[in-house]
Structure formats: C-alpha cells, structure tokens
Amino acid sequence: MLEEDHIASILNDSEIRNATKELKKSFKDDVAPMLDISDHDFLALVFISPAIAIANSYQDVNIFEEVSINAKARKLSKGDFFIQTDPVAHAIKYFLDNIDKWEDHFYEHLKYIIDIKIDHDKIDNKSSNVIEAFNNSPHDLALVIETFFINEGEIVGEEKEISKKELEKVKLIIEKTGLSYLHPVKLFLNTYKLKE
Structure with missing residues (x-):
C-alpha cells in the first residue's frame, strides 16, 4: 500500500502538485471552505477515495469499513496524528457527504497521476x-x-x-x-x- 513518503514523492512533480492544488481549491470552495488540509493530505484523500466509494456502495459505511479507511488515511497522512484529529479523516466526511458530485473528479486526478507515474x-x-x-x-x-x-x-x-x-x-x-x-x-x- 502507498504510504506517506509515496505521496510526498508524487507531489515532487510540479505538474501534479499544481493540478492537486487546483482540485483542492475547487473541492474546498464547493463543499468545505473551512477545511484546513495540506496538499499532501488532500492527495491522500484522493488516493483513498476508491476505498471510500466501495465502502459507501450501499450509502452506509459500517464500523469495520470506517476503521479500515481511517487506517489507510493514517498511513498516507503527513505527520503523526495520534494526539489530534487526522486531517484526512476529517476530510473524508466532506467527501462522503458529496461523493456523487466529487468522486469522478477524484478518479480523473488519479488517472492523470497514474498516466504520469507508472x-x-x-x-x-x-x-x-x-x-x-x-x-x-x-x-x-x-x-x-x-x-x-x-x-x-x-x-x-x-x-x-x-x-x-x-x-x-x-x-x-x-x-x-x-x-x-x-x-x-x-x-x-x-x-x-x-x-x-
């Protein structure tokens, strides 16, 4: 599974970093103007969006799925968030509330990254x-x-x-x-x- 250093490495590409910043701005402007999240943690959210969408197939994420998704969020997050709330875990709520509107945008961004990096x-x-x-x-x-x-x-x-x-x-x-x-x-x- 991807980890924190992989996300940092992906963001070293200036084109990907700029595209990620634009997507983050659009997402925040649309659904979460008060969301405080770094580019790194936002890209982590984008990378776990498929797992979130699958867990939400029945419009109800159960506790086991939530634990699994939060574990992925912690692996990809920048820094150590054992004392405070992980910003990725916080952003998941905004994504889930607006998944129908935003999941395709996230998948397009993932495709863009995959085409460049693999x-x-x-x-x-x-x-x-x-x-x-x-x-x-x-x-x-x-x-x-x-x-x-x-x-x-x-x-x-x-x-x-x-x-x-x-x-x-x-x-x-x-x-x-x-x-x-x-x-x-x-x-x-x-x-x-x-x-x-």
Whole structure:
C-alpha cells in the first residue's frame, strides 16, 4: 500500500502538485471552505477515495469499513496524528457527504497521476498468475491497487468475497482511473468472488 513518503514523492512533480492544488481549491470552495488540509493530505484523500466509494456502495459505511479507511488515511497522512484529529479523516466526511458530485473528479486526478507515474510499457502482459503479473510490473501499480482495493491483512492474489454492487463499483473505478486494460489488473479482478 502507498504510504506517506509515496505521496510526498508524487507531489515532487510540479505538474501534479499544481493540478492537486487546483482540485483542492475547487473541492474546498464547493463543499468545505473551512477545511484546513495540506496538499499532501488532500492527495491522500484522493488516493483513498476508491476505498471510500466501495465502502459507501450501499450509502452506509459500517464500523469495520470506517476503521479500515481511517487506517489507510493514517498511513498516507503527513505527520503523526495520534494526539489530534487526522486531517484526512476529517476530510473524508466532506467527501462522503458529496461523493456523487466529487468522486469522478477524484478518479480523473488519479488517472492523470497514474498516466504520469507508472510506465505502461513495463507492465506485464503475459503472466497467468496475478502475483507474478504484479511482480513483473512497476511496483507502483501494485501499491495503487492495494491502496484502492485491499484491506490491511489481505493479499492482492487472494480470493475476496464481494457483493455484486461493490464489484460494479470496483469495475467502475478501474475504468475511470484508466486501469481496466492493464493485464495485471484484469487478473486482479478475477480474484473477486460474488457473495451468495
């Protein structure tokens, strides 16, 4: 899974940093004018937005999903927020309240970043095993998939049970972030098993 230093590294790219600042300004102006959040922590929110959207598939995030999302937020946040409220966790509330309006904007930004940061020419197109396919591809691809879709303690290649509605959301996110045509991601999708 991506961590704090990965977010900092992504923001070292001036084009990504400027695009992130613009998106943050639009988000704040629209839904959270009083939100105090750094560019780093805002980008962390954008990176966990797929996990939030999947958890919200039924318009109700349960306590286990909330704990998982907050754990991701803490890993990506800048600094140590064990004493005070994590700004990413605080921003999640604004995103959830306005998810229908903002999730596509966040996915577009993720696609923009993925297109810049992941060398698509080095992605495995032949392996039949999902772990092998990710191992033979740029490491950042696996980190992105883990951040978007994997809970702590789960493994990319493990079979995961999911509802039909959640799977539809996963497929939508994969498509909107530009990952749907990548071979390792197609193999990853096959690890989902519909709940009966």
